[in-house]
Amino acid sequence: MRHAEKEQKSTIRVKDFLHEILSAASSRPSRTLMTIAGTILGIATFIGIIGFTQSAAGQISEKFNTLEATQLHLTDNLPKTSQKAALSFPTDSLKRITALNGVKSASLYWKVDSDVHPLSISTKPTFGSQNSTGFAVYAADNGLFDFARNSMKIGIPFNSFHVQHQSHVAVLGEKTAQHLGINDLTLPHTIYLNSEPFSVLGILHSVTELPEIDTSVVIPDTTSLKLYGKPTATSPAQMMLRTDMGAARLIANQAPYALRPDAPQNFLVDAPQDWSKATRGVQSSLSGLLVGLAVLALLIGCVGIANSTLTSIFERIPEIGLRRALGARPRHILAQILGETALLGGIGGLIGMSLGLAAILGVCFVQSWTPVIDPMLLLLGPLLGILTGTIAGIYPAVKASRISPITALQHL
Amino acid sequence: MEAALETTKDISRPRLVELRDIGKQYGGTVPTTALAGVNLNISYGEFVAIVGESGSGKSTLLNIIGMLDTPTSGSYAFDGHPTETMTPSEIAYHRAADIGFIFQAFHLIPSRSALDNVAMAGMYNGIPLRTRQKHAEEALEKLGLAKKAAAFPQDLSGGEKQRVAIARAICNNPKLILCDEPTGNLDSQRSLSIMHIFDELHTEGMTLIMVTHNEKQTVFADRVVRTRDGILSEVEDSQV
Ligand SMILES: Nc1ncnc2c1ncn2[C@@H]1O[C@H](COP(=O)(O)OP(=O)(O)O)[C@@H](O)[C@H]1O
């Protein structure tokens, strides 16, 4: 009874459907390979280029990362309109900052405003107030020499003693020393800022973080405060910090409070960028190109599969008729062809992806880069292949499903 | 003369095929009448041969009986069910479950083994692959092709190919087997051995309808009908 009530519908089991598709793809492997050659090539190129871009961006961000994550900058936030000189940094700034966990070294410095205090740098006292063009005077604490390690070319830097006692000492930038004709410190040298004498303690190499030092005279910040007063809004006081790896962003948040718990807003923090922003720029400029390449890859693959499937459908007309005689409905023929092309595309995607990955690894090995490969890429290849195959299969599948079984069976 | 072919040799047996006033017209630039006013009853267990000249409508009639084609007029009941009220899915189901087709050109899939070809029967009425494979092995065994199960069509002789096709037609245990000039591509020796297979199936109780233009083969049939210009007539003096 139960058996007689069974619905009389044409149907195929999912497992059997998959078996049919697999049989079709595996029955003629060389033909299968020919059919998907375009898809393999297209997807290999696509995956190769994405992987290459990601790896290249990875190299850039790696550099940004190490630099930016260990350095930051604080600037005294003086209103630009204000003519009044001011200093928000407390006198014990260096101590407060270096007390923070993760700070390696720090230095407070500013450029003495040459508009307010025109200074002539010379080996003899001068009494006019004529600026030495091209040269500047910098005020800094002794932290500078910790910060710019191994920066002394000859001589010694000034230290906390000099800073505490507002000593008249100076360290010269390399170009300044050349300009003043000082290249040997075996004999003591004295320079004059206008009429004020300073003993030269040493000569600096160039400092990467502060290239202007090359053409400057550096004097203790306390000495500068006494002689020339507080920095102005045009050249406000700044502090540069070096932190432990990756601590910069955290310190950036803490530093203003450590310096001035009462007025943390007095400092502009130049926080390290989120490194992904830097790479995002690189990637977005390439994404347009990538979309174009993806479409091209799809097209190449599509045409290959569609063309070869159309040919094979013509050869398989009797098979289509037979399937109809065996109870297949047009939708079963449609699904069969679409399934076959989707599978072909998927196989092409898998092979193409493997080739693309191999190419990336090869390039990275040659360039000694770290390969950066998004795990999503491992899914993207086959998925793109399946998509290509499915699109390629639509026209042949519809055509095949419309073949009349009677005509198909007359076809010899 | 009106075609009245409702007599059967054994009226006690239930009817499997019941054609009433079947007509088939083909459109196109020159409209063709392939069949006109065909009445035909076939009971379970009968072996009916259809003879007639080329183009007389034999294949069209067989395709309508096999539900591959639909008549333009008249009514057709299969196993007591009017086909006009069936959904396309039900019609396809009957093709899959109840009818076995045998063609002149064999229609084996060249890229699949003999066993795989036979096991395709029943796929579209949801019979699991394992079961189909088991049935296919049994059918090949029955037709003396057990050793050729793994062979591909290209490695089989014409007679072997047709036996594989017969195995495919019978392995799902259908109610009806339809053969359209099954020996048209075979020499007389091999044709005869195929006829012996049909005879054996007939003896076992299978219902068969065979189109042939070899009048000698009609000796195996219970009844012979003839088509001429789309009109069907019973051949009364068929020798048994
Ligand atoms: N698809 C079709 N379109 C138009 N005419 C057809 C079609 N199929 C068959 N015919 C015509 O119908 C008639 C019967 O054909 P058919 O049944 O194949 O004959 P037979 O099998 O007896 O040789 C022939 O005149 C044939 O030309």
Ligand SMILES: [Mg+2]
């Ligand atoms: Mg014919």
